[in-house]
Amino acid sequence: MPDGERPPGLGGGVDGGVHRLPLRIYYEDTDFSGAVYHASYLRFLERGRTEFLRGAGIDQSALHAGGEALHFAVRRLLIDYHRPARMDDVVVVETRAGAIRGASLHLAQRILREDEPIATAEVLVAAIVRGKPARLPDRLRSALSGALPAS
Amino acid sequence: MPDGERPPGLGGGVDGGVHRLPLRIYYEDTDFSGAVYHASYLRFLERGRTEFLRGAGIDQSALHAGGEALHFAVRRLLIDYHRPARMDDVVVVETRAGAIRGASLHLAQRILREDEPIATAEVLVAAIVRGKPARLPDRLRSALSGALPAS
Amino acid sequence: MPDGERPPGLGGGVDGGVHRLPLRIYYEDTDFSGAVYHASYLRFLERGRTEFLRGAGIDQSALHAGGEALHFAVRRLLIDYHRPARMDDVVVVETRAGAIRGASLHLAQRILREDEPIATAEVLVAAIVRGKPARLPDRLRSALSGALPAS
Amino acid sequence: MPDGERPPGLGGGVDGGVHRLPLRIYYEDTDFSGAVYHASYLRFLERGRTEFLRGAGIDQSALHAGGEALHFAVRRLLIDYHRPARMDDVVVVETRAGAIRGASLHLAQRILREDEPIATAEVLVAAIVRGKPARLPDRLRSALSGALPAS
Numbered sequence: 001m002p003d004g005e006r007p008p009g010l011g012g013g014v015d016g017g018v019h020r021l022p023l024r025i026y027y028e029d030t031d032f033s034g035a036v037y038h039a040s041y042l043r044f045l046e047r048g049r050t051e052f053l054r055g056a057g058i059d060q061s062a063l064h065a066g067g068e069a070l071h072f073a074v075r076r077l078l079i080d081y082h083r084p085a086r087m088d089d090v091v092v093v094e095t096r097a098g099a100i101r102g103a104s105l106h107l108a109q110r111i112l113r114e115d116e117p118i119a120t121a122e123v124l125v126a127a128i129v130r131g132k133p134a135r136l137p138d139r140l141r142s143a144l145s146g147a148l149p150a151s
Numbered sequence: 152m153p154d155g156e157r158p159p160g161l162g163g164g165v166d167g168g169v170h171r172l173p174l175r176i177y178y179e180d181t182d183f184s185g186a187v188y189h190a191s192y193l194r195f196l197e198r199g200r201t202e203f204l205r206g207a208g209i210d211q212s213a214l215h216a217g218g219e220a221l222h223f224a225v226r227r228l229l230i231d232y233h234r235p236a237r238m239d240d241v242v243v244v245e246t247r248a249g250a251i252r253g254a255s256l257h258l259a260q261r262i263l264r265e266d267e268p269i270a271t272a273e274v275l276v277a278a279i280v281r282g283k284p285a286r287l288p289d290r291l292r293s294a295l296s297g298a299l300p301a302s
Numbered sequence: 303m304p305d306g307e308r309p310p311g312l313g314g315g316v317d318g319g320v321h322r323l324p325l326r327i328y329y330e331d332t333d334f335s336g337a338v339y340h341a342s343y344l345r346f347l348e349r350g351r352t353e354f355l356r357g358a359g360i361d362q363s364a365l366h367a368g369g370e371a372l373h374f375a376v377r378r379l380l381i382d383y384h385r386p387a388r389m390d391d392v393v394v395v396e397t398r399a400g401a402i403r404g405a406s407l408h409l410a411q412r413i414l415r416e417d418e419p420i421a422t423a424e425v426l427v428a429a430i431v432r433g434k435p436a437r438l439p440d441r442l443r444s445a446l447s448g449a450l451p452a453s
Numbered sequence: 454m455p456d457g458e459r460p461p462g463l464g465g466g467v468d469g470g471v472h473r474l475p476l477r478i479y480y481e482d483t484d485f486s487g488a489v490y491h492a493s494y495l496r497f498l499e500r501g502r503t504e505f506l507r508g509a510g511i512d513q514s515a516l517h518a519g520g521e522a523l524h525f526a527v528r529r530l531l532i533d534y535h536r537p538a539r540m541d542d543v544v545v546v547e548t549r550a551g552a553i554r555g556a557s558l559h560l561a562q563r564i565l566r567e568d569e570p571i572a573t574a575e576v577l578v579a580a581i582v583r584g585k586p587a588r589l590p591d592r593l594r595s596a597l598s599g600a601l602p603a604s
Contacts, residue, residue, distance in 0.1 A: 010173060010174075010175055022161055024161060024162065026198050026201055027201065027333045027335075028194045028197060028198075028333070028339060030333045030334035031329045031332045031333065031334070032329065032333070032334070032336050032388070032389050033329075033334075033526070033581075035334070037329060037330060038495065038499070038527040039330065039493075039496050040492075042492035042495060043177070043179045043492050046177060046491070046492070047175075047177050047179075050177055050178065054239075059239060060238065060239065061237060061238040061485075071486045073486070073491070073534065073537070074491040074534055075534055076532070076534065077491070077530075077531070077532050078529075078530070078531045079529070079530050080528070080529050081527055081530075084584075086334070087211065087212040088205075088210060088211065088212040090161065128486075131537075178485065178486070178490060179490060179492065181484045182481065182483045182484065183363075183484070183485070183487050183539070183540050184373045185485050186375075186485070188480060188481060189344065189348070189375070189379070190344035190348070190481065193341035193344060194341055197340070222335045224335070224337075224340070224386070225340040226383055227380075227381070227382050227383070228340070228379075228380070228381050229378075229380045232376055232378065235375070237485070238485050282386075312475060312477055312543065313477065324463060325463075326463055326464065328496070328499060328503055329499055329503065329513075330496045330499060330500075345479070345481045348481060349481075352479055353477075356541075362540065362541065363539060364541075390507075390512060390514040390515075392463065
């Protein structure tokens with residue numbers, strides 16, 4: 001499906017420096033406690049980061065397959081769980097770019113159900129080429145800077 | 152997020168008796184072979200069935216939490232894998248209702264990337280109440296019949 | 303951890319042409335219905351096939367990384383779900399080799415809890431090199447034949 | 454399978470106040486970058502905590518199903534990723550009990566491949582009864598205290 005034809009909303013959107021991705025909770029995301037399995041939120045956060053990067057013009061599969069063979073790896077992640085999300089809920093993943101260093105990027109993320117915070121996370125992501133940390137290419141750096149809120 | 156506010160496209164839609172749910176392939180769906188992990192397609196098919204049921208007015212978490220405590224369980228599933236889907240692809244899950252029996256429902260499903268079939272599945276789903284097969288409630292039965300193509 | 307040091311039981315074992323892999327059900331495997339999520343069984347079956355192949359002397363990551371860059375892809379899978387497995391259960395995945403064709407391999411698999419069948423599956427697996435079906439190398443073919451029950 | 458019959462090694466063991474659970478990396482754990490998907494490590498850590506609790510005499514499914522209907526929920530998790538684990542690796546999840554508060558428990562966890570640290574985590578877990586934090590029952594408290602290294 002060419003991007004022009006993909007359904008509105010599939011990749012979320014940016015407003016005021018915050019990328020928002022809505023998503024639905026399915027069976028696969030829950031566990032026998034009745035709520036969402038704690039590791040499923042990391043999958044949601046990663047979808048948010050991927051769509052944030054895509055919105056900033058960064059296509060990870062093209063980077064990976066292309067001459068750059070660059071991908072992003074999570075180096076550190078802190079997550080606080082505030083309330084359980086449940087089957088059939090619609091939640092929104094918010095992603096804000098933080099500091100950009102030579103080879104890494106800080107992101108602040110939240111998962112909300114309507115106005116209730118479900119989880120909050122701080123994520124440090126590194127650019128990797130052939131298994132080693134690599135300086136973020138300048139075009140990524142400027143694309144990401146454009147995604148930062150004006151200061 | 153009330154349903155009226157949820158982004159268009161999140162739950163897909165029905166056209167000519169076929170429910171179509173678009174979805175994006177993320178890191179979480181792939182494996183080290185470079186393509187989508189074979190069990191991930193079952194998660195996509197289940198999302199399609201859930202949205203198909205929701206589109207027919209059936210809310211599984213309400214059924215489960217409500218007095219009915221009904222949920223659906225897969226009894227038999229046959230899947231043919233035709234082509235690999237890959238990171239960043241947008242695929243569409245198609246779901247068609249087949250025969251409705253006393254306590255079970257046949258569904259025919261496909262996963263497509265543009266016009267290419269990625270996977271095809273036949274799924275037999277049973278209604279379960281307190282761990283045992285249960286006759287599909289009449290209102291579900293008529294909702295599902297409405298989702299069948301006219302014959 | 304060198305193979306000689308790994309804990310007994312981690313990879314299961316073969317007896318009478320049947321490979322048996324015991325495994326424990328965890329939170330991650332369940333869903334809000336209280337039982338194991340239907341796609342989790344495919345993960346268990348794949349663990350069984352991987353250990354079956356390892357037991358026959360076939361190391362998939364070495365094949366993939368080595369000059370052969372060969373991996374196995376599931377082409378078709380039929381699964382019948384008989385009873386739900388639950389959190390904390392220990393189940394055993396049984397794997398039997400069936401017919402070996404030029405580029406593909408049939409496997410018959412079962413998941414048991416003590417003597418109760420939980421799920422039964424028929425799986426067709428193909429050897430893939432650089433994205434295309436490839437004849438199974440002779441050493442794999444003879445290793446797999448050795449895993450077949452005498453006829 | 455009664456516990457007496459389950460294969461040695463399936464649940465790991467305790468030595469010097471540290472619970473160690475060996476596990477194998479499978480296809481399901483990896484992503485298209487070639488290494489283990491970052492959220493998969495949370496599944497491994499949770500397996501380690503479950504086996505640590507089981508080793509201390511705490512059976513989560515019995516707690517959940519029994520009159521207590523108690524389960525554990527992760528409240529906060531910090532994870533540092535040091536090195537990628539890969540398909541077919543055997544890793545060991547180490548779990549050490551930290552401070553026990555009224556309704557919560559700190560755990561320090563590591564994932565190692567031979568002597569190399571793959572990931573390090575600090576996890577805060579809360580006891581939950583009917584959706585609310587609940588004081589850890591005394592028998593759990595004393596079981597957990599027994600799992601602490603002598604000080």
